[in-house]
Amino acid sequence: MKKVEAIIRKSKFDEVKKALHEIEVNFFSYWDVTGVGNEKQGHIYRGIAYSTSDIQRRFLVIVVSDNFLDRTVQTLLDSAYTGNVGDGKIVISEVLDVYRIRTRENGQAGID
Amino acid sequence: MDTATFTANNVWMMVCTALVFFMHSGFAFLEIGLTRQKNTINILFKNIFIITVGLLMYFGWGFNLMYPGEFNGWLGFSGFGLDMDPTGATIAYAEGKYTYWTDFLFQGMFAATAGTIVSGAVAERIRIGPFMVFIILYVGLIYPIVGSWQWGEGFLYSLGGDGAGFYDFAGSTLVHSVGGWGALIAIWLLGPRIGKFGEHGKSNAIPGHNIPLATAGVLILWLGWFGFNGGSVLSADPARTSLVLTTTSLAAAAGGVAAFLVSTLAYKTYDLTMFLNGILGGLVGITAGADLMSPNEAVLIGLISGAIVVGGISLIDRLKLDDPVGAVTVHLICGIWGTLTVGIFGAMAGGQQFLYQLSGVAAAGIFCVVSAFVIIYGLKKTVGIRVDRQEELEGLDLHEHGMDSYADFRMNQH
Numbered sequence A: 001m002k003k004v005e006a007i008i009r010k011s012k013f014d015e016v017k018k019a020l021h022e023i024e025v026n027f028f029s030y031w032d033v034t035g036v037g038n039e040k041q042g043h044i045y046r047g048i049a050y051s052t053s054d055i056q057r058r059f060l061v062i063v064v065s066d067n068f069l070d071r072t073v074q075t076l077l078d079s080a081y082t083g084n085v086g087d088g089k090i091v092i093s094e095v096l097d098v099y100r101i102r103t104r105e106n107g108q109a110g111i112d
Numbered sequence B: 001m002d003t004a005t006f007t008a009n010n011v012w013m014m015v016c017t018a019l020v021f022f023m024h025s026g027f028a029f030l031e032i033g034l035t036r037q038k039n040t041i042n043i044l045f046k047n048i049f050i051i052t053v054g055l056l057m058y059f060g061w062g063f064n065l066m067y068p069g070e071f072n073g074w075l076g077f078s079g080f081g082l083d084m085d086p087t088g089a090t091i092a093y094a095e096g097k098y099t100y101w102t103d104f105l106f107q108g109m110f111a112a113t114a115g116t117i118v119s120g121a122v123a124e125r126i127r128i129g130p131f132m133v134f135i136i137l138y139v140g141l142i143y144p145i146v147g148s149w150q151w152g153e154g155f156l157y158s159l160g161g162d163g164a165g166f167y168d169f170a171g172s173t174l175v176h177s178v179g180g181w182g183a184l185i186a187i188w189l190l191g192p193r194i195g196k197f198g199e200h201g202k203s204n205a206i207p208g209h210n211i212p213l214a215t216a217g218v219l220i221l222w223l224g225w226f227g228f229n230g231g232s233v234l235s236a237d238p239a240r241t242s243l244v245l246t247t248t249s250l251a252a253a254a255g256g257v258a259a260f261l262v263s264t265l266a267y268k269t270y271d272l273t274m275f276l277n278g279i280l281g282g283l284v285g286i287t288a289g290a291d292l293m294s295p296n297e298a299v300l301i302g303l304i305s306g307a308i309v310v311g312g313i314s315l316i317d318r319l320k321l322d323d324p325v326g327a328v329t330v331h332l333i334c335g336i337w338g339t340l341t342v343g344i345f346g347a348m349a350g351g352q353q354f355l356y357q358l359s360g361v362a363a364a365g366i367f368c369v370v371s372a373f374v375i376i377y378g379l380k381k382t383v384g385i386r387v388d389r390q391e392e393l394e395g396l397d398l399h400e401h402g403m404d405s406y407a408d409f410r411m412n413q414h
Helices: A010-022 A066-079 B003-033 B037-066 B100-121 B128-150 B172-190 B211-233 B238-267 B272-286 B295-318 B327-344 B351-382 B389-394 B396-401
Strands: A002-009 A029-045 A048-064 A088-094
Touching: A002 A010, A002 A066, A010 A048, A010 A066, A048 A066, A066 A088, B003 B037, B003 B100, B003 B211, B037 B100, B037 B128, B037 B396, B100 B128, B100 B172, B100 B211, B100 B327, B128 B172, B128 B351, B172 B272, B172 B327, B172 B351, B211 B238, B211 B272, B238 B272, B238 B295, B272 B295, B272 B327, B295 B327, B327 B351, B389 B396
Parallel strands: none
Antiparallel strands: A002 A048, A002 A088, A029 A048
16 A cells, blocks of 8 residues: 655645546545745735745645555646646655554555 | 703714724734734733723823823823812813813823834834833823823913914824834834844845734724824814814825835835735824815825835835834824924914924924833843743743633644
């Protein structure tokens, strides 16, 4: 099983969520984070103009079976894409085990 | 005058009293909106302290220090507490314009507003204990003394002989500049917030955490000004009150628009906070002469005030003074400008009057600068006026109050 972590633009989230549901990936968590990187946003406050790369992003964590990994990553890459600097990153790591709390099942049964 | 008119006058004055009182919500919201979440409880505490303690001090001695009756024109006092003579609640007290109680309460609401001006400027880094001491001395003593020189019919009131002298309709100098000078000295002695100024004098933005609340604050202040200026007519005289409300709102609108246009040209972006500060600048600018100006002059005064606000905020910044809410620009600089307009525009315009206005600005300025300096420097050298570094970084709410302003709802922390 693999953990897929994606930092994406907040504005792409609805599209990404819809696309994930379409490939039957129905379970994930997300939270709002601040990302620091190459994209810069210009701000002004009371006459002081400044540009910051601290930008609000959304962070998704999805745990998938190995056979779902490729399609999940491809879907994320397609739906979160804009072509501009700041589209985000996807990180994949190996998962040791997964449990469903309600039934106490683990392993493949934990994420089916 | 008949009792119906007396009643109408007094009712209007009491409504205005309530409107000026409500300005404290406006100040609180504006200050909170333009500062960071971690200091919100502290700012609220300061504002609540000012309106409660300020009013009680005015009751205790402030009213009689500001209106001592017959006195030498510089310093007079007619006793502690409120001592109404038998005609106080009747038509005879003030030619049927209001009663003694209305007089006290209306003026009492004004007294506290001078203190809130300082609270915004020193936000996010002043220790609350010394701040409270400062307010007790500045609102308790300095404000009424300056007020006595003019409204109490002291030396400014009759600079040129009986009744001909300095003129300040609703307090561009007596309220706003008094607060503004205090704010200026305070931020100079206090120093800027950590992170405000970087290397090579670079100025950093410290964005406020609740711009909607700041906007609500400005609109509430504008509403309050209906009472602040409208009540300074000191009666419900239809002609004067309706003119004053007109000039006041026109100046507010013009101030906002001028600040919006100038800041957009200067900074190439639509900055809401400049727009808001411009409205306040226009309001302060018209406050000295709202009853003297024609609507056209009110608009002109407002436009100039708004432009001054944009320039002033930039100037204060370049002087390396940190003013989180623009209090010094709006209240001191526009307060001085508003005071001088009485000699330049309107029914009392003239060279002689301009000199009287200048004298008032100077007298208030010298007294306020010296007294604010003595108080704040004294506090700085004895107990210290500034929170320490860790407190400032983690927030005054946590360290001065042990409280969380948004305990169940936290967005950013920094």
